Amino acid sequence: MTHELNNVLGTIEQVTGLIEDLAETDAIRDHGVAEKILSVVDRVGKQAERGAGLIKRLNSFAHLTDEGETTCNLAELLENIVALSERKARMGKATLVTAGLDREIIITASPLLVVQFVYGAIKRALAIADPTEPIRISLTRSEAGGEISIDVRCGQGVPEDKATDTTAACATRLGGRIEETDSDGLRTIKLVIPYK
Amino acid sequence: MSEYRVLLVDDEEELVATLAERLEYRDFLAQYAISGPAALRMLREQTFDVVVIDLKLPGMSGEELLQTIGAAYPHLPVLMVTGHGSGTPEAGEKPAGAYDLLPKPIDISELVTKMTDAIKAHGLKQK
Numbered sequence: 001m002t003h004e005l006n007n008v009l010g011t012i013e014q015v016t017g018l019i020e021d022l023a024e025t026d027a028i029r030d031h032g033v034a035e036k037i038l039s040v041v042d043r044v045g046k047q048a049e050r051g052a053g054l055i056k057r058l059n060s061f062a063h064l065t066d067e068g069e070t071t072c073n074l075a076e077l078l079e080n081i082v083a084l085s086e087r088k089a090r091m092g093k094a095t096l097v098t099a100g101l102d103r104e105i106i107i108t109a110s111p112l113l114v115v116q117f118v119y120g121a122i123k124r125a126l127a128i129a130d131p132t133e134p135i136r137i138s139l140t141r142s143e144a145g146g147e148i149s150i151d152v153r154c155g156q157g158v159p160e161d162k163a164t165d166t167t168a169a170c171a172t173r174l175g176g177r178i179e180e181t182d183s184d185g186l187r188t189i190k191l192v193i194p195y196k
Numbered sequence: 197m198s199e200y201r202v203l204l205v206d207d208e209e210e211l212v213a214t215l216a217e218r219l220e221y222r223d224f225l226a227q228y229a230i231s232g233p234a235a236l237r238m239l240r241e242q243t244f245d246v247v248v249i250d251l252k253l254p255g256m257s258g259e260e261l262l263q264t265i266g267a268a269y270p271h272l273p274v275l276m277v278t279g280h281g282s283g284t285p286e287a288g289e290k291p292a293g294a295y296d297l298l299p300k301p302i303d304i305s306e307l308v309t310k311m312t313d314a315i316k317a318h319g320l321k322q323k
Contacts (some may be wrong), residue, residue: 014301090254
């Protein structure tokens with residue numbers, strides 16, 4: 001995330017530099033240049049908005065350790081976790097597609113533990129994924145709790161080991177569970193996080 | 197007026213497009229690519245005097261691209277750019293084969309100087 005933020009700030013720096021370059025040209029009074037400047041300023045604004053969004057997510061992530069168990073919306077947590085995972089996915093040429101994040105699913109749990117649990121599963125999916133197909137992450141409500149399904153088409157030569165000890169330990173501490181099933185090369189990693 | 201041809205490679209399109217535009221105001225003919233494979237395609241189709249590559253690229257990394265260019269175009273100087281401040285442990289040493297390693301955010305004046313120096317140094321080597 002800090003790499004992304006660095007890019008945003010770097011872009012803002014270059015774009016404002018471009019404004020200075022334009023301002024120094026003899027053509028400043030030309031109507032075309034004035035329009036160009038306005039378009040450049042708009043680009044600065046969009047990057048600044050992007051930066052503000054990233055900082056908000058970073059702050060939200062940084063404050064995860066502030067409280068132990070607390071009431072939180074699993075959909076919001078999952079949205080942040082997916083945002084955290086996106087650059088890692090892009091570096092491996094994978095894409096993440098989400099569904100069900102518009103619903104509210106309230107749980108009482110340690111947000112940090114939930115992040116560790118879910119991020120560990122997404123990392124696992126990224127490690128085994130065929131990059132030509134998107135990884136689908138969906139959130140639903142069940143009797144047992146909030147259910148996160150990660151569907152991933154396995155790439156060639158995928159190792160057979162299943163969930164890591166860390167992810168399994170998080171599941172135990174949350175009182176939840178993790179299941180992995182295979183069907184025709186499609187691996188489904190299902191995480192269940194109880195409401196309380 | 198230099199009119200040196202530069203190829204910039206960075207997956208952050210807004211950043212690299214703006215940098216290219218600023219270099220045009222400084223008499224460089226600047227083009228950009230947002231991935232290693234796209235950069236290699238452009239190198240096959242056009243002639244450049246210097247290449248500037250971000251160390252962190254998705255898919256084919258900046259270092260892999262540097263090595264590929266070094267093998268295919270040994271006459272072409274390459275500058276690398278890193279998001280970690282140079283001199284920090286994370287930035288590491290200048291990769292083998294690179295003319296220099298520059299930190300982000302890029303200082304346009306420093307970039308112009310380094311590119312010009314690299315082109316001239318490689319030109320001297322050719323003689």
